[in-house]
Amino acid sequence: xxxxLVLDKSLPEIVGNPKGVKTxxxxxxxxxxxxGMNTIVFPSFIEDISVSFVQGFCSEIFKKIKxxxxxxxxxxxxxxxxxxxKILDSIFIxx
Numbered sequence: 231x232x233x234x235l236v237l238d239k240s241l242p243e244i245v246g247n248p249k250g251v252k253t254x255x256x257x258x259x260x261x262x263x264x265x266g267m268n269t270i271v272f273p274s275f276i277e278d279i280s281v282s283f284v285q286g287f288c289s290e291i292f293k294k295i296k297x298x299x300x301x302x303x304x305x306x307x308x309x310x311x312x313x314x315x316k317i318l319d320s321i322f323i324x325x
Contacts, residue, residue, distance in 0.1 A: 231263045234271040242277040250286025258287075264294060267303060272317075274309040284320035297321065 235257055237244060244253075262268050272279070288300070295303060306317045 231261055231266065232269045232271065233258050233261050235273065237273055237276065239273075239275055242275055243279070244276060244283050245278075245280040247282040247286035247289075250283040250288070251290060252286075253283075254287045254290040259290065262303075264303065267305060269305045269307055272306065272308040272313055276308060276310065276313055279313055279316055279320075281320040281324050284317050288321055 235253065237253075244250075258268075258270065291300065291304065300321065306314050308314050
C-alpha cells in the first residue's frame with residue numbers, strides 16, 4: 231500500500247509527538263496493510279522532521295508490531311534522502 235502524506239506546505243519542518251500521532255491516525259491508520267508492505271511518502275517540500283514527530287507517528291505502529299519488524303511492513307520515502315535517514319535514525323538509534 232502506497233500512502234502519500236498530505237502536509238501543510240507553509241510548514242516545511244514537521245515537529246511534535248502529538249502531530250505525529252495525529253498524522254498517523256488521520257492519514258495512515260485506516261489504510262495500512264498489516265500483512266504486507268506499506269510505503270509512507272513524505273512530500274518533497276519537507277526540509278526537516280523532528281525525532282518527536284517520528285516517535286508519535288511510530289508509537290501507533292508499535293502498538294501493533296515490534297520495532298524489529300518495522301521494515302518488514304513499512305518503507306519511508308521522500309525525494310530528500312536526508313529526511314528518510316533522519317526518520318530511520320530517529321527510530322533505530324535515538325529511540
